Amino acid sequence: MIIREKPEWGELATFVPNKRLPVYNWFYYKEGYSRDLVFRLLELFGIERGDTILDPFAGVGTTLLACMQKGVNSIGFDVQPPAVFASLVKTRKYDANILEDTGNAIMNMRFVQQDFSTSNPLVKRAFKRQTLDDVIFFRDMIMDIGDSSVRDFFMLALMNVTMKCSWAWKDGAVIKIRKHPVPPLRKLLKRQIGFMINDIRSPDSTKASCSVGFGDARKLKVESDCIDGIITSPPYLNKIEYSKIYSIEEELFFRGMGLSSLRSHIGINPENVIRERNKLDDVVDASNFNPQSIAYFNDMYEVIKEMYRVSRDGAKVGIVVGNGCFPEGVVDSDMILSKIAEHIGFDAKEVVVLSKRWCTKNRVEKVGQTRESLLVWEK
Numbered sequence: 277m278i279i280r281e282k283p284e285w286g287e288l289a290t291f292v293p294n295k296r297l298p299v300y301n302w303f304y305y306k307e308g309y310s311r312d313l314v315f316r317l318l319e320l321f322g323i324e325r326g327d328t329i330l331d332p333f334a335g336v337g338t339t340l341l342a343c344m345q346k347g348v349n350s351i352g353f354d355v356q357p358p359a360v361f362a363s364l365v366k367t368r369k370y371d372a373n374i375l376e377d378t379g380n381a382i383m384n385m386r387f388v389q390q391d392f393s394t395s396n397p398l399v400k401r402a403f404k405r406q407t408l409d410d411v412i413f414f415r416d417m418i419m420d421i422g423d424s425s426v427r428d429f430f431m432l433a434l435m436n437v438t439m440k441c442s443w444a445w446k447d448g449a450v451i452k453i454r455k456h457p458v459p460p461l462r463k464l465l466k467r468q469i470g471f472m473i474n475d476i477r478s479p480d481s482t483k484a485s486c487s488v489g490f491g492d493a494r495k496l497k498v499e500s501d502c503i504d505g506i507i508t509s510p511p512y513l514n515k516i517e518y519s520k521i522y523s524i525e526e527e528l529f530f531r532g533m534g535l536s537s538l539r540s541h542i543g544i545n546p547e548n549v550i551r552e553r554n555k556l557d558d559v560v561d562a563s564n565f566n567p568q569s570i571a572y573f574n575d576m577y578e579v580i581k582e583m584y585r586v587s588r589d590g591a592k593v594g595i596v597v598g599n600g601c602f603p604e605g606v607v608d609s610d611m612i613l614s615k616i617a618e619h620i621g622f623d624a625k626e627v628v629v630l631s632k633r634w635c636t637k638n639r640v641e642k643v644g645q646t647r648e649s650l651l652v653w654e655k
């Protein structure tokens with residue numbers, strides 16, 4: 277296995293370059309990567325029009341959208357309602373004239389106070405009362421639109437501006453409330469709808485198919501041996517608990533939906549974890565792993581097994597992953613996942629280090645360096 281450094285690709289592993297791109301920027305996803313990373317991997321892997329790419333952790337659909345633009349078929353799954361929803365809305369085709377008429381009708385509606393109650397303390401704290409009233413008013417108006425794809429288009433526009441008008445600030449793994457002046461939601465919504473309708477006016481001649489849905493990467497709803505390539509990024513060990521970070525969107529727009537995410541991020545029963553230890557023992561020395569790491573790598577073991585099952589011989593895999601940072605030290609997820617992949621049958625060809633940062637305890641004391649890496653495998 278080759279290990280090399282490619283810091284010039286570091287920014288491509290972030291969502292930042294997407295912020296300027298039509299459609300990609302319809303919903304800001306801090307945990308996402310960029311279109312250009314996907315373009316480069318499609319080229320590197322020799323993927324052609326008509327091939328099929330899988331993203332088992334699709335997030336807001338960056339891989340899927342990039343594939344569509346290149347005429348490549350794609351399949352994506354995620355467990356988070358806001359992410360699946362954003363992917364769906366971004367990968368559909370629309371009639372701009374219908375959207376324009378509906379957009380005008382929405383923006384001309386006179387405000388009427390709606391009934392709304394929430395037991396979610398974060399939602400209560402994250403908005404000025406008037407902003408929250410506007411969100412609920414527009415949400416309920418948009419819910420009444422009969423055509424589901426038109427309805428979803430406007431709901432995503434509203435979700436986008438709702439977060440821009442909130443006092444919530446996603447700081448890594450936690451949401452902080454920072455009060456500051458916010459623009460009127462109605463004005464931002466009008467502008468956002470204008471941008472989005474403009475984005476879909478540009479001609480798009482690609483015929484690629486794209487399927488997006490709720491699904492758990494540990495049990496892929498995909499036939500065996502049919503995938504030409506996988507481009508993805510799983511949750512990182514010890515990082516973000518997605519259901520917490522997106523709880524405002526979930527409460528306002530998707531109450532009661534969603535599946536369970538990888539166990540790096542949900543409550544772990546150490547007894548169950550210890551019983552599972554054997555799966556990893558064949559691959560790595562897990563004797564000094566904490567319960568969270570054991571749960572994470574056991575889950576990823578299942579994911580990689582599924583990736584292997586659905587891939588055809590010769591299929592290429594590109595995975596962006598960051599290492600774990602704990603007070604007791606750094607966990608090299610990139611190396612451990614590569615070992616698991618080899619154990620399952622992949623040829624783990626490369627670990628391309630994209631960026632490095634210090635892992636600290638008590639915010640100042642350095643305990644080691646973590647890497648964000650691109651893993652390249654072949655079946």
Ligand SMILES: C[S@@+](CC[C@H](N)C(=O)[O-])C[C@H]1O[C@@H](n2cnc3c(N)ncnc32)[C@H](O)[C@@H]1O
Nearest residue numbers: 308309333335336338354355356492493537538
């Ligand atoms: C690093 S993000 C991927 C972002 C994506 N590459 C993009 O550009 O939008 C990881 C994603 O994995 C999802 N996820 C967590 N557990 C999952 C599971 N068991 N099955 C499928 N998706 C899962 C999270 O909801 C999150 O959207």
